[in-house]
Structure formats: C-alpha cells, structure tokens
Amino acid sequence: MIIDDQFYDVIIVGTGAGGGTLARKLAPTGKKILVLERGFFPVRESSQTQDIELFKKEQFHAPEQWYDENGEPFYPQTSYCVGGNTKIYSGVLMRMRDRDFEAVEHQDGISPEWGVKYSDFEPYYTEAEKLYQVHGKLGDDPTEPTHSEDYPFSEVAHESHIQTVCDGLSKQGLHPAYLPLGINQQGRTDAEDTGITPILDYENVTLKTSAQVVCLHTNPSGTEIKAVEAKVGEQSYLFLGHIIVLSCGAINSAALLLRSQNEKHPNGIANHSNQVGRNLMKQQLSVVVQLMADANSGLFQRTLGINDFYWGNGDYTYPMGHVQNSGGILQDVIFTEAPPVLSAISRVLPGFGIRQLATRSLGWWLQTEDLPNPDNRLRFVGDKLHIDYTANNVEAHDRLVHRWIDALKQVEASQPSMFNRAAHPRSDMPIQVVAHQCGTCRFGEDPNTSVLDLNCRAHEVDNLYVVDSSFFPSNASVSPSLTVMANALRVGDHLVERLK
Numbered sequence: 467m468i469i470d471d472q473f474y475d476v477i478i479v480g481t482g483a484g485g486g487t488l489a490r491k492l493a494p495t496g497k498k499i500l501v502l503e504r505g506f507f508p509v510r511e512s513s514q515t516q517d518i519e520l521f522k523k524e525q526f527h528a529p530e531q532w533y534d535e536n537g538e539p540f541y542p543q544t545s546y547c548v549g550g551n552t553k554i555y556s557g558v559l560m561r562m563r564d565r566d567f568e569a570v571e572h573q574d575g576i577s578p579e580w581g582v583k584y585s586d587f588e589p590y591y592t593e594a595e596k597l598y599q600v601h602g603k604l605g606d607d608p609t610e611p612t613h614s615e616d617y618p619f620s621e622v623a624h625e626s627h628i629q630t631v632c633d634g635l636s637k638q639g640l641h642p643a644y645l646p647l648g649i650n651q652q653g654r655t656d657a658e659d660t661g662i663t664p665i666l667d668y669e670n671v672t673l674k675t676s677a678q679v680v681c682l683h684t685n686p687s688g689t690e691i692k693a694v695e696a697k698v699g700e701q702s703y704l705f706l707g708h709i710i711v712l713s714c715g716a717i718n719s720a721a722l723l724l725r726s727q728n729e730k731h732p733n734g735i736a737n738h739s740n741q742v743g744r745n746l747m748k749q750q751l752s753v754v755v756q757l758m759a760d761a762n763s764g765l766f767q768r769t770l771g772i773n774d775f776y777w778g779n780g781d782y783t784y785p786m787g788h789v790q791n792s793g794g795i796l797q798d799v800i801f802t803e804a805p806p807v808l809s810a811i812s813r814v815l816p817g818f819g820i821r822q823l824a825t826r827s828l829g830w831w832l833q834t835e836d837l838p839n840p841d842n843r844l845r846f847v848g849d850k851l852h853i854d855y856t857a858n859n860v861e862a863h864d865r866l867v868h869r870w871i872d873a874l875k876q877v878e879a880s881q882p883s884m885f886n887r888a889a890h891p892r893s894d895m896p897i898q899v900v901a902h903q904c905g906t907c908r909f910g911e912d913p914n915t916s917v918l919d920l921n922c923r924a925h926e927v928d929n930l931y932v933v934d935s936s937f938f939p940s941n942a943s944v945s946p947s948l949t950v951m952a953n954a955l956r957v958g959d960h961l962v963e964r965l966k
C-alpha cells in the first residue's frame with residue numbers, strides 16, 4: 467500500500483451529477499482538491515447516446531454483477547466513467563415540484579417531508595440550470611414551481627410527430643409542456659463536460675481516473691475519516707484529506723460505507739441508525755409504445771412532458787406521476803429489458819421491424835414515485851452485493867399507464883391515418899434499471915432516522931459528506947439529476963464556508 471504524500475483539503479469520490487458539480491463549485495476556492503473516479507474518460511466526445519444504443523444488448527450496463535433478493539445475478543445499468551451516469555442520461559433536467567418537498571399522501575403511504583424546502587433549493591436550481599445550460603419554457607405546465615428567473619435558454623422544438631401528439635393532448639384539455647433539457651452545441655450537457663473538464667487546468671485540482679475507492683478508514687474514536695483507500699490501476703493507495711465527500715451514486719456510496727465497517731462503526735461507517743443502504747428508491751418506470759403508420763428515424767430528443775396526472779386526476783386522488791416522450795426506437799428496450807412474453811408479442815406486431823434503423827413507433831416513458839421502505843435495501847452476502855427491492859405504489863403507476871394509453875387513443879382517433887392503433891405494448895423496467903436510484907443515506911435532523919444532516923454531513927462523522935442521490939428522503943416522480951446537481955451546489959456553499 468502506498469501512502470500518497472499529499473494532504474488534500476477536500477477529497478471527492480465520484481464524478482457524476484453530484485461529485486462533478488461539487489468539484490466545479492469548489493475548484494475556484496483554490497483549496498487543494500483530489501477527485502477520485504473509478505472509471506476513465508468516456509470514449510464519446512459528448513453525451514450523444516441515443517435510446518437505441520442505450521438499451522441494445524445491455525451496452526451501458528456495468529461489467530460487474532449485483533444480485534437480486536432471490537440471489538439471481540444481474541448487470542446493473544450504470545456507467546462508471548468521468549461524468550458517471552450523466553454520460554448516458556437523457557439530459558432532462560426537471561425541478562422537483564414544491565409539494566414534493568412536503569409530506570404527501572400516496573395510495574401506498576406517505577412520501578415523507580424534506581427538512582429543506584423548495585424555497586431553500588430554488589436559488590440552487592437556478593444556479594444549476596445556468597451551469598448545465600437548461601433550455602425550457604415556463605408557463606405551460608401547471609405543476610411547475612415558481613422560478614426566480616426564466617430558463618437560461620429557450621425550449622427545444624418538438625419533432626413533427628411529437629408536435630402532432632402535443633396538439634392532440636392540448637385539444638383534450640391536457641397541458642403538454644416542453645421538457646427542460648441540458649444541452650449545448652455538442653449535445654447534452656453532463657458532469658464531465660460541465661463539471662470536470664473546465665477544472666482540469668486548475669493547479670489546485672488533481673483528478674485520478676481508474677481510482678476505485680474500496681474502504682474508508684476512521685481515526686481510533688471513529689469521529690473522522692482519516693484516510694481513503696483506493697485501487698488506482700492495480701496499485702493500492704491511501705489518500706489523506708480534511709473533508710471527504712462521497713458521490714459514488716446512491717447504491718455504491720452506501721455499499722462503500724457498509725464495506726468500511728470497523729470497531730467503532732460495526733454496522734458500517736455512519737450507520738448507528740441502521741439506515742445506511744435502506745430506503746432504496748428507484749421509481750416505477752415503464753415504457754409505452756405507440757405504433758405509427760409511417761416510419762420515423764427514432765433519433766429525436768425527448769422534448770415533451772406531461773404532468774396532468776402528477777398529483778392525481780379525476781376520481782383518482784393520489785399522485786400518479788410524470789410522462790415524457792422517448793426516441794422512437796423502442797424495440798431494443800422491449801427485447802432486452804422486458805418480460806419474455808411482451809418481447810414475443812412485440813416481435814409479431816406490425817411496425818416493429820427488427821434490425822431496421824427506422825421505426826414505426828413513438829415511445830413514452832412513465833415514471834411514478836416509489837416510497838421509502840426500510841426493507842428495500844442493499845445487503846452484503848460475503849462480498850456479493852444484493853439489492854432487495856419490492857415495488858410499491860404499483861397501482862398508482864398502473865393507473866398512470868392506463869390514463870396515458872387513453873389519452874394516446876384519443877389523439878390517435880383524431881389522426882387515424884398517422885397511427886396504427888393495433889396495440890400499445892408496455893414494458894416495465896426490471897431490477898437492473900437502477901437509473902433513478904436514491905435514498906440510501908437520507909438526510910434529516912434526527913440521527914436516529916437519518917444518516918446525514920441537512921448539510922449532507924454524516925451525523926456521526928464530522929468530516930464526511932455524501933452529495934449523490936443517496937440523500938433523498940423521498941423520491942419525486944420527476945427525474946432526479948437537477949436536484950442532485952442543485953444539492954451539490956447547496957452543499958458546496960456550506961463547504962466553502964467551512965473551508966474558510
């Protein structure tokens with residue numbers, strides 16, 4: 467083991483939405499910062515990943531096995547590289563709704579209140595939208611919370627098929643809105659281009675890639691992290707720092723804490739509450755496919771979002787969730803991620819030309835908040851990482867799917883020549899789709915029920931912070947990245963003060 471001869475003011479582990487954003491925020495302080503990233507720089511120049519590539523043959527699943535609660539191995543859909551999962555994300559950068567920060571009654575229980583409110587997050591959402599160059603339009607979506615400033619860039623226009631659906635939804639009295647998108651001339655903005663690349667020239671910043679943190683070591687009393695142990699290439703190193711920030715993603719940060727157990731932290735670091743690794747949320751995610759009469763390229767942006775069902779609709783008064791368009795090519799999603807029966811059905815449906823690039827479909831992503839459940843958790847059996855996850859809020863999600871298909875049918879009835887109305891295949895995302903993972907080290911004021919305080923500092927370890935999606939006490943139905951980025955900026959302000 468080599469002990470690195472430097473002493474850093476801050477060590478940041480992971481370069482995704484949380485870590486990459488925090489590194490960008492702290493770099494101008496001049497403090498000595500070490501960034502450790504287990505992956506390399508991605509081969510792609512920018513985030514141009516299309517859905518067709520993403521789901522083809524599990525291309526973006528990590529080459530490591532996790533295990534489901536039945537002990538079945540799977541390859542998680544997660545990206546280990548500079549930029550983390552923002553290198554494969556869709557760049558939809560939505561704010562949580564203001565009510566998402568409050569306790570909300572769902573059909574399956576209460577979505578807990580956050581200790582920090584929308585008004586506390588608002589300035590950081592604005593800062594994050596500027597940093598990540600978010601394009602959007604205010605005024606169309608009645609659930610959109612108040613913005614202190616308009617989006618920094620105007621909305622991205624809909625592709626013509628999407629515009630047709632958008633018009634049809636408006637005629638039904640729904641409120642289709644432009645999705646806020648982080649985008650620049652190179653493509654989607656992400657935590658590599660926006661977080662890490664701009665700070666590589668700073669003399670006070672050191673980035674080490676292929677540096678997988680494997681253990682945290684505390685002082686004898688267990689009150690501080692004294693050293694971060696990482697495998698850099700094939701060599702083991704110990705790095706020393708004043709402040710240690712984890713941002714490995716919700717599952718990997720919690721796994722690292724659990725793995726680092728010692729005499730003072732027998733259940734894992736910062737885990738006297740027994741909450742580390744619990745309350746894993748990942749939203750109920752489904753794809754609904756709409757069949758078209760004519761082919762389209764399938765390679766267009768997500769631009770359309772619908773939140774009319776977000777807080778409930780009609781006679782169903784519980785929250786249901788969010789809908790957004792996808793690219794048009796979804797056979798790959800269906801074939802690789804769907805239950806075999808649906809795969810088989812979709813193969814014989816007209817419009818699903820296999821191995822063809824053009825497609826006769828539009829895809830719709832549906833997302834429903836899942837609720838924190840302590841039994842949805844990480845668990846080690848020997849060295850093997852098990853993910854116990856039983857879905858909840860399933861009926862709310864099913865209702866969202868049915869409402870959405872009804873809305874699509876009305877659009878199709880008004881434009882019969884455009885659509886093939888034979889079916890609306892649905893595919894539910896299985897355990898390996900951990901894209902929207904969060905909640906495994908939730909923040910709060912009570913050390914008995916939360917892992918982190920409201921500044922995302924571990925209650926029990928004075929110099930340890932976590933800034934990835936672990937801190938979420940509840941999971942909204944919108945996509946999580948902008949909240950992770952905004953929170954990293956918020957914690958960044960706290961750290962700037964602490965480091966003075």
Ligand SMILES: Cc1cc2nc3c(=O)[nH]c(=O)nc-3n(C[C@H](O)[C@H](O)[C@H](O)COP(=O)(O)OP(=O)(O)OC[C@H]3O[C@@H](n4cnc5c(N)ncnc54)[C@H](O)[C@@H]3O)c2cc1C
Pocket residue numbers: 479480481482483484485502503504505520543544545546547548549550551552554555556557558559560677678679680713714715716718719722900901902903933934935936945946947948950
């Ligand atoms: C296909 C896909 C599409 C998505 N689309 C959207 C979208 O449109 N909008 C949205 O808001 N969200 C989207 N998401 C979710 C979004 O990508 C995540 O919410 C976000 O990236 C989480 O940020 P994070 O900082 O928690 O973790 P990550 O971005 O996952 O970053 C974790 C980082 O830590 C590194 N790391 C892990 N373990 C270690 C270790 N032991 N040592 C060192 N480094 C380590 C990883 O390599 C990675 O760089 C999508 C996700 C996927 C997979």
